[in-house]
Amino acid sequence: MGSLFSAKNKEVFSTPISMNNPVTVQVLGICSALAVTSKLEPAIVMGLSVTIITAFSNVVISLIRKTIPNRIRIIVQLVVVAALVTIVSELLKAFAYDVSVQLSVYVGLIITNCILMGRLEAFAMANGPWESCLDGLGNGLGYAKILVIVAFIRELLGSGTLLGFNILNYDAIKDAGYVNNGLMLMPPMALIIVACLIWYQRAKHPELQDKE
Amino acid sequence: MNTNSNSYTIIYASVLVIIVAFLLAFVNSSLRDLQGKNVELDTKKQILSALGIREVQDAEAEFSKVVKSDMIVAEDGTLQTYEGAFITGYEKEYKENGRAHLFVCEIEGETKYVIPVYGTGLWGAIWGYVALNEDKNTVYGTYFSHASETPGLGAEIATEHFQNEFKDKNVMDGETVGLDVVKNGKVDKPEFQVDGISGGTITSVAVGQMLKGCMGHYTKFLTAKE
Numbered sequence: 081m082g083s084l085f086s087a088k089n090k091e092v093f094s095t096p097i098s099m100n101n102p103v104t105v106q107v108l109g110i111c112s113a114l115a116v117t118s119k120l121e122p123a124i125v126m127g128l129s130v131t132i133i134t135a136f137s138n139v140v141i142s143l144i145r146k147t148i149p150n151r152i153r154i155i156v157q158l159v160v161v162a163a164l165v166t167i168v169s170e171l172l173k174a175f176a177y178d179v180s181v182q183l184s185v186y187v188g189l190i191i192t193n194c195i196l197m198g199r200l201e202a203f204a205m206a207n208g209p210w211e212s213c214l215d216g217l218g219n220g221l222g223y224a225k226i227l228v229i230v231a232f233i234r235e236l237l238g239s240g241t242l243l244g245f246n247i248l249n250y251d252a253i254k255d256a257g258y259v260n261n262g263l264m265l266m267p268p269m270a271l272i273i274v275a276c277l278i279w280y281q282r283a284k285h286p287e288l289q290d291k292e
Numbered sequence: 293m294n295t296n297s298n299s300y301t302i303i304y305a306s307v308l309v310i311i312v313a314f315l316l317a318f319v320n321s322s323l324r325d326l327q328g329k330n331v332e333l334d335t336k337k338q339i340l341s342a343l344g345i346r347e348v349q350d351a352e353a354e355f356s357k358v359v360k361s362d363m364i365v366a367e368d369g370t371l372q373t374y375e376g377a378f379i380t381g382y383e384k385e386y387k388e389n390g391r392a393h394l395f396v397c398e399i400e401g402e403t404k405y406v407i408p409v410y411g412t413g414l415w416g417a418i419w420g421y422v423a424l425n426e427d428k429n430t431v432y433g434t435y436f437s438h439a440s441e442t443p444g445l446g447a448e449i450a451t452e453h454f455q456n457e458f459k460d461k462n463v464m465d466g467e468t469v470g471l472d473v474v475k476n477g478k479v480d481k482p483e484f485q486v487d488g489i490s491g492g493t494i495t496s497v498a499v500g501q502m503l504k505g506c507m508g509h510y511t512k513f514l515t516a517k518e
Contacts, residue, residue, distance in 0.1 A: 118444035149301040156308060163312045167319050174323040177330035238444060262491060265444035 084210065092211055096218040102195045103226040104278045105288060109195040113227055114270040116186055120243050123231035125179060126186050127224025133168060134196050135216035137161045141204040142212035148205075157200045158191075165191050195223055230273045238264030335380045339406055342421035342435035343397060346452070358397050359406075365392045369512030382408040382419075392509045397423070404432050407510055411502030414494040416440040418449065418502060422471075424463065428514050431471070434458040436499060446495030457486045464514050469507045473500035 102108045109130075116126045140160050141148075148156050169187045172180035190196070199219050204212040235241060240248035240260045248258065263269055282288045294300065336355040340348060348354045362378070363371040374393065385391050395406040403426045410419040420436035434455045441447040448454055462483050463471045470484035473496045479485045488496030507514070 116443070118442075122443060147295065147304070149295050149304050151296065152301055152305055155305070159308060159312055163316060166316055170319050170323050170327075173330065174326040177327075177334060181334070235444075265491065 089211060089214055093214040093218040096215070096222040097225060098222075099285065099288070101222045101226065101281070102198070102219050103223055103274065104281050106198070107278075108198055109193050109223055110271075110274065112186070112189045112193055113223075113230060113274060114267045115189060117227055117231040117270050118234050118238065118265045120228070120231045120235045122186065123227040124224070126190075127220070127227045129168065129186070130190055130193060130195065130223055131217060131220025133161070133164050133190055134199055134220040135213050137164050137196060138199055138204040138212035138216035139209045140164070141200050142207060142209045145205050153205065154197070154201070157197060161196055161200070162191050195219055226274065226277065229277065230270055233273055234264045234269060237261050238269075331380050332378055335378075338435050338437065339395060339408075339421050342406055342423040342433050343399060343404060344423075344433045358399060359395050360398050361396045363394045363396055365394050365510055365513045367512070369516045371396070371513070383410045386509065394510065394513070402426055407507060409502050409506035411498055411505060413438050413441050413449075413498045414446050415442070418495070418498060420499075420502070422458070422503065422507065424514075429463050431458045431461045431463065438495070441495050442492065444491075445489065446492035448489045448492055449495055449499055454489060461486065463507065464511075467511065467515065469504045469511070471500075471503050471507065473497060473503070 096102055100106065103110065103113060112126065112130075116122045137157075137160050141157055144156075165187060169180065199216060203215045207215070232242070235243075236247060238261055240246065248260070295304075333351055336359075337348070337351045340346070340351060340354060340358065343358060345354060345358065362374045364374045366372050371394065374391070379385050379393065382393055385393060393408055397404045397406055405424045405428060407422045407424065408419070409422060410417070412418065416439035418436065418438040418441065420434060422434050423432040424430065425432045436449045436455060438447060438450060441449065458471075461471055463469060465481075465484055470481070471486075472484060473486045473488050474480075475493050475497065476488045476490040479487055486500075488500075
């Protein structure tokens with residue numbers, strides 16, 4: 081391990097947020113991106129929870145990586161993730177009840193989020209705890225970024241609100257012929273928006289495009 | 293050390309599972325009291341919301357000020373005072389102990405009755421509270437919540453906008469509960485029925501069934517003339 085903030089470590093943290101984004105480039109975690117993005121608030125909470133849990137489970141797995149028997153490594157990873165998710169959900173219930181009520185559905189989804197398993201398997205099993213922590217934070221934030229963008233578009237155009245505050249539901253706007261687009265609230269729209277984000281990113285960065 | 297041998301693998305798995313089990317049991321038991329208090333406070337907040345008292349700072353104080361008594365409706369429709377600890381699971385309370393709870397409240401000198409309701413939505417449990425005016429027939433306010441309805445669609449039952457639609461509707465249609473939610477745009481009895489949420493029809497209809505089912509337990513009380 082070099083210094084705590086060496087160029088390599090910075091890269092480990094920052095590439096998942098942009099050039100190697102888990103959602104738009106690796107196309108992982110799409111299922112939850114559909115489920116939680118019809119409103120901005122759960123998307124933000126989900127993004128933060130995934131970030132925290134990815135970072136923690138990366139650190140735990142990285143610490144015990146040399147002792148894990150190869151044949152049951154996926155099971156060990158799952159147990160660690162499930163235990164962490166359960167602890168986080170219990171803590172939320174005790175100290176932030178309102179948030180836990182909102183999260184109820186999504187906590188279970190965190191356990192099955194492919195980003196977590198992907199990072200544990202691909203990174204934490206081969207790297208030290210500090211790099212793994214940065215990698216977890218980076219990937220979690222990369223995921224959160226996409227969720228927030230998608231939820232912003234869906235809630236604004238679908239319900240005319242943002243974080244529950246009224247933005248577009250005024251008589252003057254309605255009189256001008258504007259209607260909220262109910263399709264935005266349906267799951268397919270999340271896929272289409274994610275696809276547009278992928279399109280934009282690949283068009284801007286030719287190096288991401290598949291070679292003919 | 294050979295980390296791939298069978299015995300190592302088995303011992304590793306057992307130790308890991310035991311550690312995790314103890315950890316989770318410890319976390320659960322040490323936080324249970326705090327969680328129970330949160331659930332109780334949340335239940336009180338929900339009851340207050342049905343009475344139109346939302347966003348209160350000190351829900352505990354407000355609850356003891358507004359809610360005068362926690363009653364049980366007897367079979368003949370009369371009210372008996374409930375003496376036990378504050379209950380948060382009303383479905384269990386009715387099915388296992390046969391007790392139908394009812395909260396007698398007082399707002400600006402007027403008596404209001406709050407009835408807990410519970411049922412099943414599209415994906416999971418839905419529940420709520422219905423506050424009635426002193427005439428035991430018109431709705432004063434409602435509160436609904438859900439465990440896992442679709443955000444933006446069925447989950448809209450938890451919004452104030454939907455809950456306010458119930459205000460001033462009639463409850464009893466003769467001897468049966470007439471209060472209902474029907475598919476968006478299909479209201480034919482506006483004095484009883486509320487417009488459902490477009491795109492959230494299954495959840496909306498489930499709210500209607502929940503109202504009919506749970507408030508049906510109170511028929512004797514609601515139809516009794518004083």
